[in-house]
Amino acid sequence: MSYKTEFDYKAFLKTLTHRPGVYRMLDQEGKILYVGKAKDLRRRVSSYFQRAGNKRIQTMVAQIRDIQIVVTHTEAEALLLENNLIKELKPRYNILLRDDKSYPYIYLSDDEFPRISFYRGARKGKGRYFGPYPSGGAVRETLYLLQKLFPVRQCENSYYSNRSRACLQYQIKRCTAPCVGLVSREDYMRDVQDIVLFLEGKTHDVVDGLVARMESASADLAFEEAARYRDQIDAIRKVQERQYVSGEKGDLDIVACARAEGQACVQVFFIRQGRNLGNRQFFPKGARGRVEGEILSAFLGQYYPGRQLPTEILLSHKPEDRELLQEALSQQAGRKLVLRTAPRGERARWLKMARQNAEIALKARLAGSSNARLRLETLQEALGLEEPPSRMECFDISHTGGERTVASCVVFNAEGPLKSDYRRFNIDAITPGDDYAAMAQALRRRYTRIMSGEGRLPDILFIDGGRGQLSTAAQILEDLGVHGVLLVGVAKGPERRAGMEQLFLLEHQHPLILDAHSPALHLVQHIRDEAHRFAITGHRQRRNKARKRSVLEDIPGIGQKRRQQLLKQFGGMQGLSRAGIEDIATVDGISTRLAEKIYQAFHGTE
Template sequence: YVDAERYRHDLHQAELFLAGRSQTIIDESIQGMEQAAEKQDYETAAHYRDRIALLKRIQQRQYISAEQGDADAVAIATSGEAACIVVTFIRGGQNLGNKLFFPRIGVESTASAILSGFLAQYYLAAGGSNSRVIPARIYINQAIGDRMLLAQVFSEQAGKKITVSVGNRGAPRRWLQMATVNATQALRQELANKLDMRARFETLREALNLEAIPERIECFDISHSMGEATVASCVVFDMNGAVKSDYRRFNIENIEPGDDYGAMTQALTRRYKRIKEGEGKLPDLLLIDGGKGQLSVAEKVMQELQVEGVKLIGVAKGVERKPGKEQLFLSGSKQPTILPADSPGLHLIQQVRDEAHRFAIAGHRMRSRRTRKTSPLEQIPGIGGKRRQNLLKNFGGLREVS
């Protein structure tokens, strides 16, 4: 049941909304929220809060729909030696979301130089097999010297006229304002995360009595289902966070199903044999997801490959198998080290280990899907796709063929 006064109020606000006066409704709702909060009527205040948030989202969509067509709004934010670039995708006048980029920059790099280099790399990579389409208009929040040259190159690649301009009025201005806010907030969060990550590295050095802060950490994990489709993962972290370009997966072959030690031996051997040959960089700290057994495997592999200068740690879940109760088996120590559950150093180890676990599981699932889609007939030399189809068609199925 809704009383007459409430009904008239709702009807009035509906009229305001249909008349395009949503800001008036927001102002009234803010007043109502403040009055409800003063009366400690928090349920009503929350109702007003949610209404305000909804109306602001609708306003934003209305702004974005003000200009039809396809465009990208590219905004850069910088702070010291860090930068964030946000590309907001406008298609048919609608905001389809954005993507964040954190380019590596030099000490003396200017915002315009960073943005110019990014635009060239980002849009010129849209050719070839890449499915990215260059929109007709690219709006930027920072003036760049080679704007006309970039527009000409983009036009030649896209086969249509492409404009690159500083959007300073109308809908493009609003798009860039939103993109700039997103870039600034994302950069602030990224810098905070880096400070937190550096603090974790320092705490880990102190907790493990290391001579220096480990600048590079690698972690290995194994994933399989009843010994099938075994995949080993290697993830890499430095003081800036995950170095995903250095991640590696290893499809494990020719071992007994479920032999995690054999799988770890194969993965470590393949990884560090290549690094010894000059393909990559050795870590300062190597984490192995497992206890003494897996640590012994790692020690043996490193000894056989004559790899030196890498600190080895086996990470076991502990007796209770609960987060925060991990036991750390350090190479050369007989007793495990147990860090406090609130230790930033332990949190770093957990983060790296969990990422290795996630990466291994994802690889295992992909390999399992490929295995299920692969017919054993594909393994027989001389039987191609057409002959395989004919065999299955004539015999009715794989079982009948065998």
């Protein structure tokens, strides 16, 4: 439907009701310009045509060709409908929150020997869900921490059911190997119960239980067991110091807004059961010309409906219609929810910290390269990720005919190459030229170290190669118990030309082919080429170091002076390698026996 004539707003306003509801403004092509809610529809809509407003509103009003309304029973109902329509229609002149993804949880399965794992999606499976967490990285960090504190399995059930011997996780004391019966169910469930208490914020109960076990083991003269409990208690206390929010015991969100140069950043800190689960930042679209309260009003209305709500939300600025938002969110939660803008004491300090984080994040975004942000966002969209990747790694293999094989690992974050985290691996003890074995060795060495605490896992792991290399990488990560990392194989196209790359993912039957001009593809090419460069450089250094070493250095009785004399007499290594024993023996200081050794060094023993 299109509207070519001017909008007769005077006639329309005469028919408009004074009841609460939602209005949609349409342009001449029938596209939605703006969605709004009102306690009194006639009064609110009339205001657009009765006063000039700012330039943004003037521009919008000039494009209006029709207005559609939906009458609701209450203003709170209108608020919920407004935000549902904004999410669905994404009008040009509304403040838009570009985040409608499900949040990740930690899932504890209902198996005989429960598994603890990363989970995102509808919570339908049997078991317990802990969260939500602000990001996948926060879940992975917590799972890694739990694995060090409580050795409960994190492997997939398919992997767990087919084990005949304990895996590496048992060897590095990250699992008690229930798959092969090395732990009783009673002892295993004790660790599971400790995890539940820890995730519920009842850390003191966990510590009290461990103290009792430590004292019992000590009384039974089981000093090694007592020492293990002591170390566990010490580790938990250190974690407790880092994670807990002073004075908080319940569920609390802290939401702060910063605004500059037509852009805005909203920071959300998540406190659950007194534990700080981390924070997440958002950059709403359409913030130019809006004040902080208006931005927060739009953010709260779009972000919280449909999500698990805390009991209280601290806000850096008073949003428009705070009482209305509080009423609507309380209805959704089924209990009273408080929006607080002026906390005191410790809470005021935490709100100030959240506001500072929002300001810092916004400055970084404004100062950073817009092209870098675009590449990450388009890669997120291309791979169907819930959030832009914050850390990416890529591996490549380099050798010459199988000689001096070197594997490279390069690391990128949101700002670009993170060269301090680059690593090279000299590959030995494989069949020369076997790239699959070389990749397997490099991955195993890299991620064994990470799982032992020497670094952090990436969000995406790129492998230079096709399905074969991707399958090898997947098997290694499965063996090591590495989960939550997206594997992507990067293969050159049929003509091996730049722009024709194929991206292989484990769950996809066909490769993903991005447009040659896609910023996402440019980012992948940059990462892949950097891994290739770093591998080639390492291989050449290793090869040249080996080749620069003269075979004469390994011959007893040949020192530096005799080496120099031999090379001068024969014009270099090539001339010496062609010389016979008699010719070599004519050089001063070289006996016939020594000449034979030199000859054999070049030609082998006959």
